[in-house]
Amino acid sequence: MTDELLRTEGLTRHFRLGGLLGRHTLHAVDDVNLAIGRREIVALVGESGSGKSTIARLLAMVYKPTAGEIYFENRPLSSLSSRSDQLEYRGNVPMVFQDPYSSINPAYRVSHGLIRGMKLHRPDLDHQRRTEEAERVLNAVGLVPADVVLAKFPYEMSGGQRQRVGFAQALAYRPKLILADEPVSMLDVSIRIGLLNVMSDLREREGVSILYITHDIASARYVADRVVVMYAGYVVEQGPTEEVLQRPQHPYTQLLLSAVPDPKAPVAVSGSSDASEPPKVIDPGEGCRFRPRCPYAVDECAIATPRLRPMRSGHLAACHVAVPEVSFTTPLAPTTPAGEPAAPPPPAGAEAAW
Amino acid sequence: MSVPLRDAGGAGANGPVVDDEILEVRQLSVAYATDAGLVMAVDKVDLDLRRGEFLGVVGESGCGKSTLLFGIAQLLSPPARIVGGSVKFRGNEIAGLSDKELRPIRWREYSVVMQSAMNALNPVKTVAAQMRDVCKAHSNMSDREITERSQEVLRLVSIDPIHLNSYPHQLSGGMRQRAMIAMALLFTPDLVIMDEPTSALDVVAQRSLMVQIKELQQRFGFAVIFVTHDMSLISNFSDRLAVMYAGQIAELGKTRQLFESPLHPYTQGLLEAFPSIRGPRTHLLGIPGQPPDLAKPPPGCRFAPRCPQVMPKCLTIAPPMYEVQDDLVRCLLHDGSQTGSPVALNIPAPAHAGRLREDFPASSPAGPPDPISR
Numbered sequence: 001m002t003d004e005l006l007r008t009e010g011l012t013r014h015f016r017l018g019g020l021l022g023r024h025t026l027h028a029v030d031d032v033n034l035a036i037g038r039r040e041i042v043a044l045v046g047e048s049g050s051g052k053s054t055i056a057r058l059l060a061m062v063y064k065p066t067a068g069e070i071y072f073e074n075r076p077l078s079s080l081s082s083r084s085d086q087l088e089y090r091g092n093v094p095m096v097f098q099d100p101y102s103s104i105n106p107a108y109r110v111s112h113g114l115i116r117g118m119k120l121h122r123p124d125l126d127h128q129r130r131t132e133e134a135e136r137v138l139n140a141v142g143l144v145p146a147d148v149v150l151a152k153f154p155y156e157m158s159g160g161q162r163q164r165v166g167f168a169q170a171l172a173y174r175p176k177l178i179l180a181d182e183p184v185s186m187l188d189v190s191i192r193i194g195l196l197n198v199m200s201d202l203r204e205r206e207g208v209s210i211l212y213i214t215h216d217i218a219s220a221r222y223v224a225d226r227v228v229v230m231y232a233g234y235v236v237e238q239g240p241t242e243e244v245l246q247r248p249q250h251p252y253t254q255l256l257l258s259a260v261p262d263p264k265a266p267v268a269v270s271g272s273s274d275a276s277e278p279p280k281v282i283d284p285g286e287g288c289r290f291r292p293r294c295p296y297a298v299d300e301c302a303i304a305t306p307r308l309r310p311m312r313s314g315h316l317a318a319c320h321v322a323v324p325e326v327s328f329t330t331p332l333a334p335t336t337p338a339g340e341p342a343a344p345p346p347p348a349g350a351e352a353a354w
Numbered sequence: 355m356s357v358p359l360r361d362a363g364g365a366g367a368n369g370p371v372v373d374d375e376i377l378e379v380r381q382l383s384v385a386y387a388t389d390a391g392l393v394m395a396v397d398k399v400d401l402d403l404r405r406g407e408f409l410g411v412v413g414e415s416g417c418g419k420s421t422l423l424f425g426i427a428q429l430l431s432p433p434a435r436i437v438g439g440s441v442k443f444r445g446n447e448i449a450g451l452s453d454k455e456l457r458p459i460r461w462r463e464y465s466v467v468m469q470s471a472m473n474a475l476n477p478v479k480t481v482a483a484q485m486r487d488v489c490k491a492h493s494n495m496s497d498r499e500i501t502e503r504s505q506e507v508l509r510l511v512s513i514d515p516i517h518l519n520s521y522p523h524q525l526s527g528g529m530r531q532r533a534m535i536a537m538a539l540l541f542t543p544d545l546v547i548m549d550e551p552t553s554a555l556d557v558v559a560q561r562s563l564m565v566q567i568k569e570l571q572q573r574f575g576f577a578v579i580f581v582t583h584d585m586s587l588i589s590n591f592s593d594r595l596a597v598m599y600a601g602q603i604a605e606l607g608k609t610r611q612l613f614e615s616p617l618h619p620y621t622q623g624l625l626e627a628f629p630s631i632r633g634p635r636t637h638l639l640g641i642p643g644q645p646p647d648l649a650k651p652p653p654g655c656r657f658a659p660r661c662p663q664v665m666p667k668c669l670t671i672a673p674p675m676y677e678v679q680d681d682l683v684r685c686l687l688h689d690g691s692q693t694g695s696p697v698a699l700n701i702p703a704p705a706h707a708g709r710l711r712e713d714f715p716a717s718s719p720a721g722p723p724d725p726i727s728r
Contacts, residue, residue, distance in 0.1 A: 191414075256557065
């Protein structure tokens with residue numbers, strides 16, 4: 001990455017369960033090293049409960065990290081103690097929420113949310129300039145005519161339009177990074193693409209970076225430059241989008257990709273269905289958290305937690321079995337337990353194993 | 355006169371093809387009473403379902419797909435009600451029957467799997483207790499038989515019978531949904547109606563549930579109506595697909611054919627709205643605009659305001675269903691008068707193109723000009 005905007009080092013967030021005397025700990029996010037460059041769209045992909053949203057909240061300073069540090073433009077967030085510093089950071093890194101029906105105040109017009117945010121984060125603007133700016137950001141997200149939209153109430157708008165208002169609000173602060181937490185998952189399929197295109201446009205025209213959190217890996221491929229795959233609090237694989245998606249190294253990424261419905265694929269209803277339990281994130285202990293579901297698991301997986309290792313330049317995966325930095329014809333050593341058919345080389349034909 | 359839909363799609367590949375219809379929906383209309391008058395959420399829908407067939411119903415939110423399901427399953431509650439048409443289940447009219455009259459066939463002959471298992475299951479009762487409720491209400495099985503049957507159906511969906519004593523909150527999302535399906539199979543019905551059973555699940559659990567549903571369907575030969583907003587999800591599972599738009603069926607045909615050569619511009623738009631995971635990365639447009647307000651639907655084709663191939667006549671004529679190559683499509687592009695139309699596609703002007711199907715009359719009460727005469 002040439003120009004880094006934000007990075008995390010060993011970012012960890014645990015939640016203690018069961019009140020004051022609770023002895024159980026939920027490991028929501030463990031040891032995450034994430035970097036986002038300027039004008040970059042990074043997709044954070046994972047199933048529900050994998051810690052994606054916790055990372056968004058850590059980055060938005062909603063939660064404090066249990067351990068680790070977040071650096072924004074090389075400044076640690078823990079050093080932002082004054083209110084003005086924190087306010088500035090929040091203006092730089094706003095969030096867009098999942099549910100456009102509950103994240104916009106229904107009692108006020110669209111202009112209210114936009115102008116109020118600007119009063120707080122951009123006090124240098126006068127009334128006239130604020131209105132101009134509000135119209136500009138509405139145009140930027142494709143809500144036209146802007147002066148009419150400004151006077152609308154949320155109930156007068158569809159879900160897609162509301163979510164555009166969410167992006168316009170974030171944009172009004174002149175942000176450097178937008179944290180978009182599942183921004184399209186509540187929208188209809190036919191509307192989603194429009195919003196994904198808005199995200200690409202914002203990057204192109206406004207130069208913002210976007211952390212796009214999603215469980216839909218196909219949409220991640222559509223907009224993102226890099227993909228970070230999470231499983232049970234850990235990053236299991238990350239790298240340039242095409243590289244990760246075309247040559248997935250971690251068994252979980254392979255499972256995820258094989259599960260994506262593909263209308264163009266031939267009809268194949270295989271007999272095996274993965275009916276496994278969700279991962280254990282409460283007092284998980286050492287070892288790979290994907291182990292119980294993994295067809296390639298070896299003894300080592302139960303002993304040591306795999307760390308991200310380079311599999312190729314810029315492409316990292318956390319798996320004991322995946323072979324680092326070798327030719328991609330045999331990314332996974334066929335060290336499957338006896339009795340199981342030898343694992344086929346997963347790239348391209350990854351579905352076969354599932 | 356009713357012409358049965360020929361060839362129930364891929365049903366033949368999945369087991370014994372018994373050539374009889376178990377569901378016949380004719381001109382079904384469901385309306386919601388609102389302050390602004392009646393809103394027709396389902397507008398004169400015709401649908402046939404054969405034994406063992408897997409029918410997908412797709413559409414955007416608000417297109418009436420769930421209302422259609424509830425109309426078929428006789429689960430509508432005010433302000434929604436059936437205002438016209440008939441629902442024949444195994445030859446018997448069930449629209450308008452009272453709860454008491456429906457009781458012998460509910461669960462036993464057809465069952466419904468609801469969208470959100472967390473809301474559909476009773477949170478303060480164990481799975482076993484809920485299954486017992488169903489069995490007690492619809493049969494005179496003994497307690498032992500009930501327990502045995504409950505264990506059996508849980509095993510069918512790969513849940514350890516030990517979970518009979520679990521409460522819904524102790525199960526994961528996927529397991530809850532599978533428990534719902536297990537309940538629906540308690541009496542091995544002929545028809546299982548599913549309303550977005552996978553929408554709350556992540557993609558891996560979704561896939562495994564779909565495979566499981568398909569396996570059970572092949573094994574027991576029940577028919578499935580599967581409602582979803584995600585067209586790609588059922589692409590590999592359904593025999594036929596009905597695409598709904600604004601309360602009407604826009605296109606109905608074999609799944610494969612519909613994916614390979616969609617006829618309706620809306621279906622084409624829906625198919626182009628999915629980013630692909632494997633093909634080339636291309637810029638997609640989705641479908642601009644939003645569905646019409648059903649309280650005052652557009653006078654002509656309901657998709658006309660968003661249609662990239664709209665013609666002047668689309669704004670005034672409400673298109674009827676045309677039969678094109680075994681598919682039914684509600685679009686004037688296929689009325690037979692279009693030579694060299696933008697979507698002439700690879701259809702070599704079939705002899706029957708443009709023939710108005712007798713059982714799919716024009717839906718507009720205004721009485722559009724007969725397409726044949728033009």
